[in-house]
Amino acid sequence: MTNQIILKKSNAILENCNLNISGSKSISQRALIIQFLNSHYLELNNLSDSNDTKTLSEILKEIKKKNKINVGQGGTTFRFLVPLLSLIDKEFQIDGHSTLNSRPFLGLVNALKQFGVKFKFFSQNSHFPFKIHGGEMVSKLVTIESDKTSQFVSGLLLIGPYIKGGLKLKLNTKTVSLSYIEMTIQMMRICGANVSYDKKLIFVKEGGYSSIIKNIESDWTSLSYIYECIAISNKAEITVSSFRYPSLQKDSDIILFFNFLGVSTKFNNDSIIIKKISNSLPILIEWDVLNNPDLMPTYLVSCFALGVNLKLKGIESLAYKESNRLQSVKSNLEKFNAKIRINNNLLILDSSNSLFVEKEIDTYSDHRIALAFSPLVIKTKSLKINHPHVVEKSYPKYWNHLNKMGIEVFFQK
Known part of the structure; x- marks a missing residue:
């Protein structure tokens, strides 16, 4: 089993490509x-x-x-x-x-x-x-x-x-x-x-089910990491399938969040065209993740990479995930000089003094940590991810998809 991967990206421009993300x-x-x-x-x-x-x-x-x-x-x-x-x-x-x-x-x-x-x-x-x-x-x-x-x-x-x-x-x-x-x-x-x-x-009421859900819409949480890559880049246009809107998945809220970070969303039948359109960014975003806490790492790393301050509430359940996700994200982001305060179910990120250099990301056996931190390579040029196999829990094709977007992936023994 591979214990580490090294990601490399020499510039901030992503390759235009088509990605197919599996069902939610x-x-x-x-x-x-x-x-x-x-x-x-x-x-x-x-x-x-x-x-x-x-x-x-x-x-x-x-x-x-x-x-x-x-x-x-x-x-x-x-x-x-x-x-x-x-x-x-x-x-x-x-x-x-x-x-x-x-x-x-x-x-x-x-x-x-x-x-x-x-x-x-x-x-x-x-x-x-x-x-x-x-x-x-x-x-x-x-x-x-x-x-x-x-x-x-x-x-x-x-x-x-x-x-x-x-x-x-x-x-x-x-x-x-x-x-x-x-x-x-x-x-x-x-x-x-x-x-x-x-x-x-x-x-x-008692009575059973009379039918099934035969067609599964694709996974918006997995798609959030593609949005993150596009937001951090200087230029990108990625087509992804198959998605629908409105969606059963609340994580489709990423459309609005990433619009604040200069990313546009256009639907074309069951595909989405996601494009970097602006580098004009807010100073601060205030957001509630109580209904979609899995997006917390994506939002936090995206804002930090772009120098946007972030205030998150609704973080109560994040200590009970695959890791204590609040502490896992905090300890990794602090390696890049982030300042994070957590109190009274509120997380406050100060992104004003970032330092983008190669670091090792500890995943703490948590797939969301590996997934959310990998796009930082667009800023650092090189990044090490420990225990990368954890992504198989939710997004097995992730390393392949990063490679398609122009991020080099090197598996270490």
Whole structure:
């Protein structure tokens, strides 16, 4: 396995090219759960090529034959899979990568226990490995935490139509990534589920799904790194497919954010033409990432590279990602002389004293760190990324796409 790559870019002009980004990881994971519950086995078009999605797809194909399951590094995978397994009167043993032990899970366990689902943890509570034994789930009002991740809510919602009497869900805390809950509800409704949603209360009627999401739109979060490259460049025009707008994905907000950074977006059927049009930049951008926290590293690195100050709120959930993403971004950006303050769920970036020289980027086993920091090579001319394989979790073709845009990629042993 390659432990490091070296990126090189001699100038700030990107090669014009066409890129094809695979399906949204978020939509793909939800679509696979709905497809399984609906017993519908048609192939889904443009399914995400991320490792997380491949893992979930393979598990679902073998679920009736196996009782031992390994979810790898997939946080979404196991949070969607555990509610699904709760419907099955069978004992399963679940294992996963040690990094998942630092990700929130106990809130989902406590909610499922209210339905009578049995858990047995072999070591520390809510840590891998563990056993789960489900069965028929009967309707009741369940209160669930939603302040660290929205995936507890989405995981339960997806199985709601298969709970006897339906699902009644109460959100008892400030909800992060609300847009992902709304994505789940919208997809469920498209597939025939009856869902009522009123602020802190969600009701799902029993009745199953009548159809599936067959065509998956491409991943806007992955596209954000292409926008970032274009924003940091002096000249670029990249065509990317296949995307639609409006989108189920809240991360399509990147259109507006990067417009402030001199990047235009033009739709042409299912393709997007993204172009650098201006070097006139604001002094400060104030933004809220509560509903799309995965974009935080992209926004922060983009603004720093362009000398734009940034004030971000809605950062509450970022300590609970693949790494403590707030600290991971902060420690790497400080290598380039960034000044970052984090307090009271507010992050303030001072980009006024940047120093663009070759550095090593520590990824902390976090794909978003590798993805968001790589475009900095347009400023530094050379950049080292440690443990570059982490991008396979969500965007396996990333290094190939950077190469197509004129960024040289050298894999080191």
